[in-house]
Amino acid sequence: MADLRINLAGIKSPNPFWLASAPPTNSGYQVQRAFEAGWGGAVWKTLGDPILNVSSRFAAVSFNGQRVAGFNNIELITDRPLEVNLKEIYETKKRFPDHAIIASLMVEPKQEKWHEIVKRVEDTGVDGLELNFGCPHGMAERGMGSASGQVPELVERQTYWVKEAAKTPVIVKLTPNITDITSTAEAAVKGGADAVSMINTINSLAGVDIDTWNTIPHVGGKGAHGGYCGPAVKPIALHMVGECARNPRIPIPISGIGGISNWQNAVEFMLMGATGVQVCTAAMHHGFRIVEDMIEGLNNYLDDKGISSVMDIVGKSVPKYSDWGNLDLNYNITARINQDVCIECNKCYIACEDTSHQCIDRLVDSNGVSFLKVREEDCVGCNLCSIVCPVDGAIDMVEVPNDLPPMTWNERQAALGLLNGTAEKVVKS
Amino acid sequence: MSEHQQYVLEREQIDDLLQKGYKIKKVIESLSGDIVQFEQDSNTEEEPTKEILLILTPNARKYFSVKLIEQAQGNVQL
Incomplete structure (x- = not known):
């Protein structure tokens, strides 16, 4: 039996499988059932000023018989008062002291707002905080979520404010709705983040009903863009994890998120640099008990490879990922x-x-x-x-077999540059 | 002519010049392919002999690049 315990920036959990901040972690009832099923940790659905939601919130993209190849949602952060969530976090942590509970947070980009929520949340005994700089819908229209997560200066500044008040490790959750996620990851590092998590959902419109001409989903005949996740986004997430993992200016742990549906996906993310993974869509599709197969599969994989601890595979594929x-x-x-x-x-x-x-x-x-x-x-x-x-x-x-020796594009262009006396120009072109 | 056959032909042209002592002196990358200028140093005061190949196939462009790197390393191998 391999050791599946992980330590992500000081946050310990009995296995690398966490539920991501999302509908499955909306309440103590759900998180406790998840822990009973075997999940190692849970990132509580984002706390902040309670919001108002619309009815008709989710949509899925099926492809050639594959249900939920992609998943789209327009649900916002928690709609429950902070006190209710804090009470349930406290009770859950008390009942499951060895499981990781991370509170996802989102408030306006104001120092006093961050200080207030950090202090109140940490009093419950959470193991860490995750700053939601990623949700692309609804909250972004109010200057929060991905709206602030797309601006490196705001990521750095808000992370810094949280670190001023926080006693527990701070994970910064990044939006993929940006050209280069390493720029915001570096900003998080500058702000003092203990870890980053990625990816949040991708701006999306799940579809258009070609009979009614309504968007999918629609709210009384009107739609708005949502956040896309599920198996379809896994390659995008894996790339972003890899880009951050191989960046020497991002020397902090990564929590991998994005379409992880089974133990094999989890291994891929960990090989590409994630210390642990977060799962949402697969749990929403199949229920909490999928974690049983994940744990068993990961354990068997490690045993077959003769690897004693899951932490030993973290980042092993990163040197193989380049330009x-x-x-x-x-x-x-x-x-x-x-x-x-x-x-x-x-x-x-x-x-x-x-x-x-x-x-x-x-x-x-x-x-x-x-x-x-x-x-x-x-x-x-x-x-x-x-x-x-x-x-x-x-x-x-x-x-x-090739009778020619290895040669990269960079080596070729450097040789051409030397020959033509335009080395710098050629390499940059 | 298949692209592979064209590659073989271009590779032979490159090898032929290198075997005659020509060296790659300049490469111009263009929309039409790579224009590779070869020069053969002469021991006299005469102008060096020049030959120009327009290399079209990707594999031949890789091939002369390998030869160029070897030339730069002073280790031309044919």
Whole structure:
């Protein structure tokens, strides 16, 4: 049995699976049931001035039979008085002292507002604070959430104000609705953050009803943009985690969020630098008990790898994540079709012929039997054929030896710059 | 002619010049491909002999780049 305990900036939890600040952590009843199911921590649904919500709040994007491939919401932060939440946080922490409870906070960007809520929340015994600089809908129109999270100066200043008052670790939750998330992550570091979490939801409109012409969701015939999450956003979140993890100016732990639906996703985020993960959509789709499979799967994975502690995998893939300019231009792979497995559906042929590099031939053998074959010398190794292939094992992407040594774009451009006497200009262009 | 065949042809042209003692002196990257200027140093006071190749295929552009790096390292290998 591997040790699944994590320590994220001083916040300890029995496993790396936390519920993210969202509807599943709205109340003590829910969080306590989550802890009973096995969740290691919970980030309480964002506390602040109680808001008013609308009816019709969620929408999901299904794709080819996959329910909830993406999830959109226009629900705001807690609509319950602070005292009610604080009482339930206190009771929950008392009942589950070894589980992590982090309070998500959002107030106006004013020093006294932050000081007040930090002091009142910390009195409940929370293990940490998470500053919600990420919600893109509703609250952003009032200058909070992603509106302040998109401005590095505001992130730094508000983090600093919180740190003035806080005694527990402060996690800054970042919005992905920004060109470069490292700029706001660096601002959080400058403000004194103990950790960052990412990503919050992405600006979105789930759909338009082509019969009624209403938005999805709509509130009495009118809609507004929401926040998108769920499996569809995982690649975006993973990239942002990786970008922060490999940035030396962001030397603080990361709590990974964004489409994490199973233990494998959690491992990916941790390998890419997250110390722990937060989950929302998967729990909303399947219930709290999904954490049982997550814990079992993660434990088995670590045991199979001979790894004694989950903390030992944190960041192991980060050195493998770099800039395009550092990739080897002379590394080659090619597609190989396994004739024994191929069902000759021609998906690969059509994909390659119509939208890629026209390097799959449809041939007929001496017995008149048709088959597909890759012209390896023309294959650029794009992977498209293996991506569209419906049969596992029908197409392998295999390494091809190259007689040329490794060479990156950056190395090439540096050599050209030296040759032409325009090194700086060429490298920058 | 397939792109691979064109690459082989361009690579042979590059190798041919390098084997004759030419060195890459200038590269101009353009919308039409890379214009690679080769020069062969002469032992006399005559102007060095110049040859210019327009390299079109991506693999040949990688190939001359490798040769350029080797040339810069004083380690031309053919």
